[in-house]
Amino acid sequence: xSVAEELLTPGEVARMFRVDPKTVRxxxxxxxxxxxxxxxxHHRYRENEVRALLDHGRxxxxxxx
Amino acid sequence: xSVAEELLTPGEVARMFRVDPKTVRxxxxxxxxxxxxxxxxHHRYRENEVRALLDHGRxxxxxxx
DNA sequence: CTTCAATAGGGTAATTGGGGGA
DNA sequence: AGTGTCCCAATTACCCTATTGA
Numbered sequence: 001x002s003v004a005e006e007l008l009t010p011g012e013v014a015r016m017f018r019v020d021p022k023t024v025r026x027x028x029x030x031x032x033x034x035x036x037x038x039x040x041x042h043h044r045y046r047e048n049e050v051r052a053l054l055d056h057g058r059x060x061x062x063x064x065x
Numbered sequence: 066x067s068v069a070e071e072l073l074t075p076g077e078v079a080r081m082f083r084v085d086p087k088t089v090r091x092x093x094x095x096x097x098x099x100x101x102x103x104x105x106x107h108h109r110y111r112e113n114e115v116r117a118l119l120d121h122g123r124x125x126x127x128x129x130x
Numbered sequence: 131c132t133t134c135a136a137t138a139g140g141g142t143a144a145t146t147g148g149g150g151g152a
Numbered sequence: 153a154g155t156g157t158c159c160c161a162a163t164t165a166c167c168c169t170a171t172t173g174a
Contacts, residue, residue, distance in 0.1 A: 009136080009137085010136085010137065010138090011136065011137080017072070017101075017103050017109065018071075018072035018073070018074065018109050019103060019163095019164070019165085020164065020165055020166080021136085021137070021138095022137095022138085022139090022164085022165075022166085023103075023105070023163080023164055023165080025137085025138075025139090026163085026164085027104045027105070030104070032104040033104065038172080038173080039172095040137090040138095040171075040172040040173070041137085041138065041171080041172075042136085042137055042138075042171095042172060042173070043137085043138085053104060054101055056102070074145085074146090074164095075145085075146065075147090076144095076145065076146085084155075084156090085155075085156060085157085086145080086146070086147090087146090087147085087148095087155085087156075087157085088154085088155055088156080090146085090147075090148090091154085091155085103163085103164085105146090105147095105162080105163045105164070106146085106147065106162080106163070107145085107146055107147075107162095107163065107164070108146085108147085
């Protein structure tokens with residue numbers, strides 16, 4: 001179902017990854033993030049992709065005593 | 066329900082534990098820290114995890130000094 | 131229409147990742 | 153077993169100004 005997907009601003013993505021907005025833009029240029037361009041040239045990123053990326057690197061390992 | 070979690074850079078964690086960033090990365094490899102990876106390959110660590118680990122080392126029953 | 135915050139763009143410094151060895 | 157330091161290359165952070173977005 002293609003409902004309107006939530007688009008995130010560079011600042012939002014940068015806050016989620018704890019990086020600089022400039023770094024987020026480079027990820028889009030490198031093809032690691034799908035960047036949606038506004039008519040003015042600003043970038044928007046898909047929330048689903050960002051969340052998938054965050055979950056991908058997550059090592060949910062329980063530490064047994 | 067994923068609210069924006071606070072992520073810390075390796076340098077931040079290293080400063081809190083008074084160790085080298087390299088050591089922090091090893092903790093992530095050993096599964097003792099939840100490591101979130103940026104698309105660029107850098108690691109980010111959960112502030113809650115770090116705090117829990119810091120508190121965990123405070124198993125002092127009654128000996129603050 | 132105006133105002134203000136955020137963003138794009140390039141360039142340079144600092145940090146980080148990885149292996150190997152002490 | 154665990155940590156600190158060496159090398160390298162890659163990634164990221166902060167400086168600036170002009171433009172876009174709401």
